[in-house]
Amino acid sequence: MVSSGQLPKNYDFAEVEERWRSTWRDEDHYFDTNSKKPQFVIDTPPPYPTGNFHIGNALNWCYIDFFARYKRMKGFNVMFPQGWDCHGLPTEVKVEELNHITKNDVSREEFRRMCYDLTEKNISLMRVTLRKMAFSTDWSNEYITMMPDYYGKTQLSFLRMLKSGYIYQSEHPVNYCIRCETAIAFAEVAYDDRQTQLNYFDFQGVEIATTRPELLAACVAVAVHPADERYHFLKDRKMKVPLFGHEVPVVQDETVDPAFGSGAVMICTFGDKQDVHWWKQHNLSLRKAIDRQGKMTAIAGRYMGMNTTDCRTAILADMKSQKILKRQENLAQRVGSCWRCKTPIEILSERQWFVKIKPDEIQKAAHQIKWYPEHMLLRMENWVEQMEWDWCISRQRIFATPIPVWFCKNCGEMVVPDEKDLPVDPTIVTPKHPCPKCGKNKFAGEVDVLDTWMDSSISVLNVTGWDGRGTPPYFPAQIRPQGHDIIRTWAFYTILRSVALMGSKPWEEILINGMVLGEDGFKMSKSRGNIIVPEEILERYGADALRQWSAMGAATGSDIMFNWNDVVAASRFQTKMWNIAKFALIQLEKEGFDQNTPVTALADRWLLVRLSDTIQQVSAAMECYQFDTALKAIREFAWDILADNYIELVKGRLYAGDASRKSALLVLHTAFDALCKMLAPFTPYFAEECYSHLNKGVSVHKQPWVSFTYDDEAARYEGNLLAQVVAEVRKYKHDTGLALNAPLGKVTIYAPHTVNDEGDTGRTLNADVHWRTDEVKLDRVITAIDFNRAVIGPAFRKQAEAFMTAIRALPPQQLTNPPKTIMLDGSEVGIPENSFSLKFSYVEEGAKVDVITVADVIVTIAKSA
Ligand SMILES: [Zn+2]
Ligand SMILES: [Zn+2]
Numbered sequence: 001m002v003s004s005g006q007l008p009k010n011y012d013f014a015e016v017e018e019r020w021r022s023t024w025r026d027e028d029h030y031f032d033t034n035s036k037k038p039q040f041v042i043d044t045p046p047p048y049p050t051g052n053f054h055i056g057n058a059l060n061w062c063y064i065d066f067f068a069r070y071k072r073m074k075g076f077n078v079m080f081p082q083g084w085d086c087h088g089l090p091t092e093v094k095v096e097e098l099n100h101i102t103k104n105d106v107s108r109e110e111f112r113r114m115c116y117d118l119t120e121k122n123i124s125l126m127r128v129t130l131r132k133m134a135f136s137t138d139w140s141n142e143y144i145t146m147m148p149d150y151y152g153k154t155q156l157s158f159l160r161m162l163k164s165g166y167i168y169q170s171e172h173p174v175n176y177c178i179r180c181e182t183a184i185a186f187a188e189v190a191y192d193d194r195q196t197q198l199n200y201f202d203f204q205g206v207e208i209a210t211t212r213p214e215l216l217a218a219c220v221a222v223a224v225h226p227a228d229e230r231y232h233f234l235k236d237r238k239m240k241v242p243l244f245g246h247e248v249p250v251v252q253d254e255t256v257d258p259a260f261g262s263g264a265v266m267i268c269t270f271g272d273k274q275d276v277h278w279w280k281q282h283n284l285s286l287r288k289a290i291d292r293q294g295k296m297t298a299i300a301g302r303y304m305g306m307n308t309t310d311c312r313t314a315i316l317a318d319m320k321s322q323k324i325l326k327r328q329e330n331l332a333q334r335v336g337s338c339w340r341c342k343t344p345i346e347i348l349s350e351r352q353w354f355v356k357i358k359p360d361e362i363q364k365a366a367h368q369i370k371w372y373p374e375h376m377l378l379r380m381e382n383w384v385e386q387m388e389w390d391w392c393i394s395r396q397r398i399f400a401t402p403i404p405v406w407f408c409k410n411c412g413e414m415v416v417p418d419e420k421d422l423p424v425d426p427t428i429v430t431p432k433h434p435c436p437k438c439g440k441n442k443f444a445g446e447v448d449v450l451d452t453w454m455d456s457s458i459s460v461l462n463v464t465g466w467d468g469r470g471t472p473p474y475f476p477a478q479i480r481p482q483g484h485d486i487i488r489t490w491a492f493y494t495i496l497r498s499v500a501l502m503g504s505k506p507w508e509e510i511l512i513n514g515m516v517l518g519e520d521g522f523k524m525s526k527s528r529g530n531i532i533v534p535e536e537i538l539e540r541y542g543a544d545a546l547r548q549w550s551a552m553g554a555a556t557g558s559d560i561m562f563n564w565n566d567v568v569a570a571s572r573f574q575t576k577m578w579n580i581a582k583f584a585l586i587q588l589e590k591e592g593f594d595q596n597t598p599v600t601a602l603a604d605r606w607l608l609v610r611l612s613d614t615i616q617q618v619s620a621a622m623e624c625y626q627f628d629t630a631l632k633a634i635r636e637f638a639w640d641i642l643a644d645n646y647i648e649l650v651k652g653r654l655y656a657g658d659a660s661r662k663s664a665l666l667v668l669h670t671a672f673d674a675l676c677k678m679l680a681p682f683t684p685y686f687a688e689e690c691y692s693h694l695n696k697g698v699s700v701h702k703q704p705w706v707s708f709t710y711d712d713e714a715a716r717y718e719g720n721l722l723a724q725v726v727a728e729v730r731k732y733k734h735d736t737g738l739a740l741n742a743p744l745g746k747v748t749i750y751a752p753h754t755v756n757d758e759g760d761t762g763r764t765l766n767a768d769v770h771w772r773t774d775e776v777k778l779d780r781v782i783t784a785i786d787f788n789r790a791v792i793g794p795a796f797r798k799q800a801e802a803f804m805t806a807i808r809a810l811p812p813q814q815l816t817n818p819p820k821t822i823m824l825d826g827s828e829v830g831i832p833e834n835s836f837s838l839k840f841s842y843v844e845e846g847a848k849v850d851v852i853t854v855a856d857v858i859v860t861i862a863k864s865a
Helices: 013-023 055-073 089-099 108-132 148-163 213-218 229-234 273-281 298-303 308-321 359-367 376-385 452-456 459-463 484-502 534-541 543-552 564-591 602-623 627-656 661-679 684-694 713-735 760-765 789-808 812-816
Strands: 039-041 077-079 082-084 142-144 167-177 182-184 189-203 206-210 219-224 238-240 247-252 264-268 325-338 346-355 370-372 406-408 443-445 477-483 507-513 746-750 768-772 779-787 821-824 827-830 836-844 847-854 857-862
Touching: 013 108, 013 543, 013 684, 055 077, 055 477, 055 507, 055 534, 055 543, 055 602, 082 108, 082 459, 089 108, 108 534, 142 148, 142 459, 148 167, 148 452, 148 459, 148 484, 182 346, 189 308, 206 213, 206 264, 213 219, 213 264, 213 298, 213 308, 219 229, 219 273, 264 273, 273 346, 298 308, 308 325, 359 376, 359 484, 370 376, 376 484, 452 484, 459 477, 459 484, 477 484, 484 507, 534 543, 534 564, 543 564, 543 627, 543 684, 564 627, 564 661, 564 684, 602 627, 602 661, 602 713, 627 661, 627 713, 627 760, 661 684, 713 760, 713 847, 713 857, 746 760, 760 768, 779 789, 779 812, 789 821, 789 836, 836 857
Parallel strands: 039 077, 082 142, 219 247, 370 507, 477 507, 746 768
Antiparallel strands: 039 477, 167 182, 167 346, 189 206, 189 325, 219 264, 238 247, 406 443, 746 857, 779 836, 821 827, 836 847, 847 857
16 A cells, blocks of 8 residues: 655656656547446647647646546546647648748649648647646547548538538628738638828819728729718719729718718728628629739729739829829728738628528527636627628638539539538549539539638537437537637637537537736737747646646636746645655554544544535536636645644644544545545646555546545634644744744643643643633733833933833833823923833733733643743
């Protein structure tokens, strides 16, 4: 059993963590498909394989591992899968950089292969960090979205939603990044405040203000408010666009702000969302002035081929030379830009694929999910409420899931593959059958690919076993853990897809974690130089310390500022715990413990009741994912209650070999065993190491969660009192210059109840301790008068000494209740406030004693001579 003899003096995290990492087996964390236990399936976020598992990921995964381990101990059949969300632009850009090419320099297939290779390499790097962090990943349920297995399912989900009418293609204005050369979804547009110029120019006699003169070629109407009398003369007229000469109608619209600029605005296709709205409302024509590369099109006439910035400069110059530019003003403006590359987005009308958004069914499903913390549901509600456009899912890129569709070159009919033939790349293979409409055999494969979120939004279907045939066996999952930054994307899209494909919510619960901020309180970024890399923390303090930091940093859902001090504190806690472990193990090794020993001493009963309280607290916190509350309670119990109070109290009894030694041994074992189990989810290496010394060959991670309860109201109250009294008397020893183990003489404790301390107090204080329940009888004696010279000096000057002598001469009863005045050199003078204070000593039964009060307890100390 116990083998404290081999326990090293210091806890060497590097050695311990490495040793257990090579001992633990992956199979221990596999989801058991034959299990009769209740399932607990986690829809783990699949990170983007950048090669670096960053600190934000670390926080997120720590949370997951805390509850995955806890749920296993609680008897659940846990699935903690690991996915990798591979597709997307960042990898394409990286491949271009690393190989000094652009995507157009090689074939699509070759480019995809290069992206695939880089992704595979990055995944293996990140797996190493995951293992070091001791995450109890179910590697038998790993998935990689770029693998045919997975993206075949993405394609299947596409076909199903196409069939049910959720997916359609149409020409529609979309947000477009001209740098990334792809359409993007609304959720991918970031809004920033910028300074721009508002240009007032003459539009055939009417003053128009615009921030985007380069869109003049795309002007399709002039709009005014119907009640604006200044422009009633324009009703039903056409106007000629300056510089370009095409005619546009004048429309009246209630939403035009008469107070902005001149009250007349031009509508272009498309300057912003408002233009799209008016364009639809008034059935206006479409003029595309900007192409997918951000260059001016043929309708821009002599500006054709320019980029938008050059075109803007040229048009303003031409307006100036034609004397139609009247004035320019600075204007603060919110500009939407691409969330990846920060390029301002354009709104282009494009043939794209869309997923229909049905706000009501998404809201309904979102409300059937339990949100931790609860207020995060509001973010989802607000996002769904403001959805105006459908989700644009087509992208004009390469490294992504192909859209499995062909078009007949003869009649234009859309042709889809059989589900059993998935996955397919329609740019490489052709349909197996001729066109069902015209019978011809020439097809064009769709070159657009799917938005990455189309892959990741079926992660839950994938992990619950979806293969297109009926409801997946483990659907819905029990929980989705994720960051609050992707509520409007990943959480939103997953709910949408789950409702569209399964008709119900994807998970029972969702747990939202905060972001990790740098030590300076700002978002971590290369430019600020405040990035903390998990590997550095692992190197310096080990995984358990990093995991403790994750738990303790903040309440679940709040952002956490990184702080090295917290990591150091975590590491100190392990040192403290290691010392407790060594002490407990040495004691247990001497004699062992007996489960049937009666526990009678107050200190023992007190520890059990405090342990029981702690277990209830920790379990309740774990149930609602409050990891900071849980670990804080564990630390306080271990450090304050067990180490600083209990062990100090019973040390003497254990050394003395008293009859009640066995009771203390049982209590020590119970507490230590429970601590190892409660720490197991948080510090898996440390808990395993400690537990392995307590129970040879038994893993703490295979133990059930601690279920110990002990109820003893009297012990809770009196024990707290006992601990406080001992702490106060020890402080007294320290303050009076005595060593903690020095003999103290006689200590009498006047408590409201009789206390059976089994002699613990006396041994701990090295004193002759008497517990009494009667009233204390004390005589008070003045032993000194402390004069306050800061008051006396200025008040009496040369008479100060005489004043003090007069005070000293007062009888004791007058000193404790001083008169207002005193005679000094024959004249009556006032006694200033605060001019002196008294020191007392107490006498109990004829002996001089010191007195300490703790709540309603009085302690008298008669020091030994
Ligand atoms: Zn971009
Ligand atoms: Zn056809």
